[in-house]
Amino acid sequence: MNWRRVPLSAGLYLVATPIGSARDITLRALDILASADVIAAEDTRTARKLLDIHGVALDGRPLIAFHDHSGPGVVKGLVGRIAQGASIACVSEAGTPLIADPGYELALAVREAGLPLTAAPGPSAVVTALSLSGLPSDRFAFCGFLPSAQTQRRTEIASLRDVPFTLVFYESPKRVHESLDDLCEVLGGDRQAALCRELTKKFEEVATGTLRDLTVRFADQRVKGEIVLVVGRAGAEEVATGDVEAALLAALRTDRVKDAATMVSGAFGLPRKDVYQMALRLKDEGETE
DSSP: OOOOOOOOOSEEEEEOBOSSOGGGOOHHHHHHHHHOSEEEESSHHHHHHHHHHTTOOOTTOOEEEOOTTOOHHHHHHHHHHHHTTOEEEEEOSSBOTTSSSSOHHHHHHHHHTTOOEEEEOOOOHHHHHHHHSOSOOSSEEEEEEOOSSHHHHHHHHHHTTTOSSEEEEEEOTTTHHHHHHHHHHHHOTTSEEEEEESTTSTTOEEEEEEHHHHHHHTTTSOOOSOEEEEEOOOOOOOOOHHHHHHHHHHHHTTSOHHHHHHHHHHHHTOOHHHHHHHHHHHHHTTTTO
Protein backbone atom coordinates (compact mmCIF):
# COMPACT_ATOMS: atom_id res chain seq x y z
CA MET A 1 0.00 0.00 0.00
CA ASN A 2 1.31 3.41 -0.98
CA TRP A 3 0.51 6.32 1.31
CA ARG A 4 -0.60 9.57 -0.26
CA ARG A 5 0.16 13.01 1.07
CA VAL A 6 -2.67 14.77 2.88
CA PRO A 7 -2.88 18.40 4.04
CA LEU A 8 -0.75 18.91 7.14
CA SER A 9 -0.52 22.19 9.02
CA ALA A 10 2.80 23.79 9.95
CA GLY A 11 4.41 22.59 13.16
CA LEU A 12 6.61 19.96 14.78
CA TYR A 13 5.24 16.41 14.93
CA LEU A 14 6.92 14.00 17.37
CA VAL A 15 6.28 10.64 15.75
CA ALA A 16 6.74 7.33 17.59
CA THR A 17 8.15 4.52 15.44
CA PRO A 18 8.38 0.73 16.01
CA ILE A 19 10.92 -0.64 18.51
CA GLY A 20 11.10 -3.89 16.58
CA SER A 21 8.20 -5.10 14.48
CA ALA A 22 7.64 -2.68 11.63
CA ARG A 23 3.90 -3.39 11.74
CA ASP A 24 3.58 -1.68 15.12
CA ILE A 25 3.50 1.75 13.52
CA THR A 26 0.21 3.65 13.74
CA LEU A 27 -1.87 4.82 10.79
CA ARG A 28 -1.58 8.41 11.98
CA ALA A 29 2.20 8.12 12.10
CA LEU A 30 2.21 6.94 8.48
CA ASP A 31 -0.07 9.84 7.48
CA ILE A 32 2.35 12.30 9.03
CA LEU A 33 5.45 10.67 7.55
CA ALA A 34 3.82 10.67 4.13
CA SER A 35 2.76 14.31 4.40
CA ALA A 36 5.38 16.25 6.37
CA ASP A 37 7.47 18.73 4.42
CA VAL A 38 10.62 17.57 6.24
CA ILE A 39 11.52 14.42 8.17
CA ALA A 40 14.18 14.85 10.87
CA ALA A 41 15.49 11.41 11.85
CA GLU A 42 17.96 10.17 14.44
CA ASP A 43 19.14 7.59 11.89
CA THR A 44 18.27 8.38 8.28
CA ARG A 45 19.03 4.85 7.12
CA THR A 46 16.59 3.32 9.62
CA ALA A 47 13.98 5.93 8.74
CA ARG A 48 14.37 5.32 5.01
CA LYS A 49 13.98 1.57 5.51
CA LEU A 50 10.79 2.10 7.53
CA LEU A 51 9.39 4.37 4.83
CA ASP A 52 10.19 1.81 2.14
CA ILE A 53 8.51 -1.01 4.10
CA HIS A 54 5.27 0.96 4.32
CA GLY A 55 5.31 2.43 0.83
CA VAL A 56 5.91 6.03 1.93
CA ALA A 57 7.70 7.91 -0.84
CA LEU A 58 9.89 10.90 -0.11
CA ASP A 59 9.27 12.43 -3.54
CA GLY A 60 12.13 14.84 -3.11
CA ARG A 61 11.26 15.85 0.46
CA PRO A 62 14.27 16.38 2.76
CA LEU A 63 15.21 13.53 5.10
CA ILE A 64 17.79 15.06 7.41
CA ALA A 65 19.82 13.75 10.34
CA PHE A 66 18.83 15.00 13.78
CA HIS A 67 20.52 13.29 16.74
CA ASP A 68 22.29 13.89 20.04
CA HIS A 69 25.29 15.43 18.30
CA SER A 70 23.29 17.90 16.22
CA GLY A 71 24.28 21.39 17.23
CA PRO A 72 22.18 24.50 18.01
CA GLY A 73 22.39 25.51 14.35
CA VAL A 74 20.37 22.46 13.30
CA VAL A 75 17.69 23.19 15.90
CA LYS A 76 17.56 26.84 14.85
CA GLY A 77 17.24 25.83 11.20
CA LEU A 78 14.35 23.46 11.87
CA VAL A 79 12.53 26.03 13.99
CA GLY A 80 13.04 28.53 11.20
CA ARG A 81 11.45 26.18 8.67
CA ILE A 82 8.38 25.77 10.91
CA ALA A 83 8.14 29.54 11.35
CA GLN A 84 8.02 29.81 7.55
CA GLY A 85 5.11 27.38 7.38
CA ALA A 86 6.76 23.95 7.15
CA SER A 87 5.58 20.77 8.81
CA ILE A 88 8.39 18.68 10.31
CA ALA A 89 8.16 15.07 11.50
CA CYS A 90 10.75 14.15 14.15
CA VAL A 91 11.52 10.44 14.57
CA SER A 92 14.07 8.61 16.70
CA GLU A 93 15.72 5.39 15.59
CA ALA A 94 13.05 3.44 17.44
CA GLY A 95 10.34 4.29 19.95
CA THR A 96 9.14 7.68 21.10
CA PRO A 97 11.23 10.84 20.60
CA LEU A 98 12.49 12.50 23.82
CA ILE A 99 12.23 9.26 25.85
CA ALA A 100 15.99 8.63 26.19
CA ASP A 101 16.13 9.74 22.55
CA PRO A 102 16.74 13.04 20.71
CA GLY A 103 14.08 15.70 20.43
CA TYR A 104 13.91 17.55 23.73
CA GLU A 105 15.95 20.59 22.64
CA LEU A 106 13.98 20.87 19.42
CA ALA A 107 10.61 20.53 21.11
CA LEU A 108 11.61 23.12 23.73
CA ALA A 109 12.80 25.56 21.07
CA VAL A 110 9.57 25.15 19.10
CA ARG A 111 7.48 25.72 22.23
CA GLU A 112 9.51 28.79 23.22
CA ALA A 113 9.03 30.22 19.72
CA GLY A 114 5.27 29.88 20.14
CA LEU A 115 4.99 27.47 17.22
CA PRO A 116 2.70 24.42 16.97
CA LEU A 117 3.88 21.19 18.58
CA THR A 118 2.09 17.86 18.78
CA ALA A 119 2.81 14.16 19.12
CA ALA A 120 1.71 11.00 17.37
CA PRO A 121 2.01 8.47 20.22
CA GLY A 122 2.93 4.86 19.68
CA PRO A 123 5.58 2.27 20.57
CA SER A 124 7.76 2.70 23.66
CA ALA A 125 10.14 0.15 25.15
CA VAL A 126 9.40 1.54 28.62
CA VAL A 127 5.70 0.72 28.53
CA THR A 128 6.19 -2.54 26.65
CA ALA A 129 8.68 -3.88 29.20
CA LEU A 130 6.53 -2.73 32.11
CA SER A 131 3.53 -4.54 30.64
CA LEU A 132 5.47 -7.81 30.32
CA SER A 133 7.44 -7.66 33.57
CA GLY A 134 4.73 -8.94 35.90
CA LEU A 135 5.56 -6.09 38.29
CA PRO A 136 3.11 -3.43 39.55
CA SER A 137 2.39 -0.86 36.85
CA ASP A 138 0.09 1.54 38.69
CA ARG A 139 3.07 3.73 39.59
CA PHE A 140 6.43 3.59 37.87
CA ALA A 141 9.51 5.75 37.35
CA PHE A 142 11.52 5.74 34.13
CA CYS A 143 15.16 6.25 35.10
CA GLY A 144 16.84 6.14 31.68
CA PHE A 145 20.40 4.80 31.48
CA LEU A 146 22.45 4.33 34.65
CA PRO A 147 25.90 6.00 34.76
CA SER A 148 28.74 3.99 33.24
CA ALA A 149 31.16 4.53 36.14
CA GLN A 150 30.55 2.18 39.07
CA THR A 151 30.68 4.73 41.89
CA GLN A 152 28.23 7.06 40.18
CA ARG A 153 26.06 4.11 39.16
CA ARG A 154 25.81 2.81 42.72
CA THR A 155 25.11 6.29 44.05
CA GLU A 156 22.31 6.73 41.53
CA ILE A 157 20.82 3.35 42.43
CA ALA A 158 21.04 4.18 46.13
CA SER A 159 19.13 7.41 45.58
CA LEU A 160 16.27 5.38 44.09
CA ARG A 161 16.07 2.70 46.78
CA ASP A 162 13.04 4.07 48.61
CA VAL A 163 11.16 5.44 45.62
CA PRO A 164 7.72 3.78 46.03
CA PHE A 165 7.42 3.07 42.30
CA THR A 166 8.45 0.26 39.97
CA LEU A 167 11.75 1.34 38.40
CA VAL A 168 12.49 1.07 34.68
CA PHE A 169 16.02 1.37 33.25
CA TYR A 170 17.51 1.15 29.78
CA GLU A 171 20.83 -0.66 29.63
CA SER A 172 23.57 -1.52 27.16
CA PRO A 173 24.47 -5.19 26.59
CA LYS A 174 28.06 -4.22 27.43
CA ARG A 175 27.12 -3.03 30.93
CA VAL A 176 24.11 -5.14 31.87
CA HIS A 177 26.13 -7.54 34.04
CA GLU A 178 27.70 -4.70 36.03
CA SER A 179 24.32 -3.01 36.45
CA LEU A 180 22.68 -6.22 37.67
CA ASP A 181 25.50 -6.73 40.16
CA ASP A 182 25.14 -3.20 41.50
CA LEU A 183 21.34 -3.31 41.60
CA CYS A 184 21.55 -6.57 43.54
CA GLU A 185 24.14 -5.24 45.99
CA VAL A 186 22.58 -1.82 46.61
CA LEU A 187 18.87 -2.70 46.51
CA GLY A 188 19.15 -6.20 47.90
CA GLY A 189 19.05 -9.53 46.11
CA ASP A 190 15.44 -10.27 47.05
CA ARG A 191 13.95 -7.36 45.09
CA GLN A 192 11.75 -8.67 42.23
CA ALA A 193 12.89 -7.72 38.73
CA ALA A 194 12.67 -8.47 35.02
CA LEU A 195 15.23 -8.34 32.24
CA CYS A 196 13.53 -7.67 28.91
CA ARG A 197 15.42 -7.72 25.64
CA GLU A 198 14.69 -7.52 21.91
CA LEU A 199 11.10 -6.52 22.61
CA THR A 200 8.67 -7.18 19.71
CA LYS A 201 11.51 -8.81 17.74
CA LYS A 202 12.11 -12.43 16.75
CA PHE A 203 14.27 -13.26 19.77
CA GLU A 204 12.21 -11.40 22.38
CA GLU A 205 12.99 -12.57 25.90
CA VAL A 206 11.53 -11.62 29.28
CA ALA A 207 13.34 -13.15 32.25
CA THR A 208 11.79 -12.63 35.68
CA GLY A 209 12.79 -13.40 39.26
CA THR A 210 14.71 -11.71 42.04
CA LEU A 211 17.70 -9.51 41.29
CA ARG A 212 19.86 -12.29 42.70
CA ASP A 213 18.23 -14.82 40.36
CA LEU A 214 18.83 -12.63 37.31
CA THR A 215 22.41 -11.84 38.32
CA VAL A 216 23.23 -15.55 38.59
CA ARG A 217 21.26 -16.51 35.47
CA PHE A 218 23.03 -14.07 33.18
CA ALA A 219 26.47 -14.09 34.84
CA ASP A 220 28.06 -16.28 32.19
CA GLN A 221 25.86 -15.30 29.27
CA ARG A 222 26.62 -12.82 26.55
CA VAL A 223 23.44 -10.76 26.51
CA LYS A 224 22.56 -9.27 23.13
CA GLY A 225 20.07 -6.71 21.89
CA GLU A 226 18.24 -3.73 23.33
CA ILE A 227 17.68 -4.22 27.07
CA VAL A 228 15.18 -2.87 29.57
CA LEU A 229 15.54 -3.66 33.27
CA VAL A 230 12.40 -3.42 35.43
CA VAL A 231 12.83 -3.49 39.21
CA GLY A 232 10.11 -3.86 41.82
CA ARG A 233 9.36 -1.11 44.31
CA ALA A 234 10.84 -0.82 47.77
CA GLY A 235 9.28 -2.44 50.83
CA ALA A 236 9.66 -1.70 54.51
CA GLU A 237 12.19 -3.80 56.41
CA GLU A 238 14.01 -3.88 59.75
CA VAL A 239 17.65 -2.80 59.71
CA ALA A 240 20.21 -3.88 62.29
CA THR A 241 23.00 -1.46 63.26
CA GLY A 242 25.58 -4.19 62.80
CA ASP A 243 24.47 -4.73 59.21
CA VAL A 244 24.84 -1.03 58.47
CA GLU A 245 28.30 -0.90 59.99
CA ALA A 246 29.40 -3.99 58.06
CA ALA A 247 28.19 -2.45 54.80
CA LEU A 248 29.98 0.81 55.60
CA LEU A 249 33.23 -0.97 56.40
CA ALA A 250 33.08 -2.76 53.07
CA ALA A 251 32.26 0.44 51.17
CA LEU A 252 34.96 2.49 52.92
CA ARG A 253 37.63 0.15 51.64
CA THR A 254 37.18 1.58 48.15
CA ASP A 255 35.03 4.72 48.43
CA ARG A 256 35.27 8.09 50.13
CA VAL A 257 33.24 8.64 53.30
CA LYS A 258 30.72 10.77 51.41
CA ASP A 259 30.19 8.21 48.65
CA ALA A 260 30.09 5.27 51.06
CA ALA A 261 27.46 7.00 53.21
CA THR A 262 25.34 7.84 50.18
CA MET A 263 25.41 4.28 48.88
CA VAL A 264 24.78 2.57 52.22
CA SER A 265 22.05 4.97 53.33
CA GLY A 266 20.28 4.33 50.04
CA ALA A 267 20.76 0.59 50.33
CA PHE A 268 19.18 0.45 53.78
CA GLY A 269 16.70 3.28 53.41
CA LEU A 270 18.20 5.27 56.28
CA PRO A 271 18.74 9.04 56.68
CA ARG A 272 22.01 9.92 54.96
CA LYS A 273 23.18 12.27 57.73
CA ASP A 274 22.95 9.45 60.31
CA VAL A 275 24.88 7.02 58.14
CA TYR A 276 27.44 9.72 57.32
CA GLN A 277 28.08 10.29 61.04
CA MET A 278 28.46 6.53 61.53
CA ALA A 279 30.96 6.41 58.66
CA LEU A 280 32.97 9.26 60.17
CA ARG A 281 33.04 7.47 63.51
CA LEU A 282 34.27 4.22 61.94
CA LYS A 283 36.91 6.16 60.03
CA ASP A 284 38.09 7.98 63.18
CA GLU A 285 38.22 4.75 65.13
CA GLY A 286 40.41 3.23 62.47
CA GLU A 287 37.97 0.39 61.81
CA THR A 288 38.47 0.71 58.06
CA GLU A 289 42.19 0.11 58.06
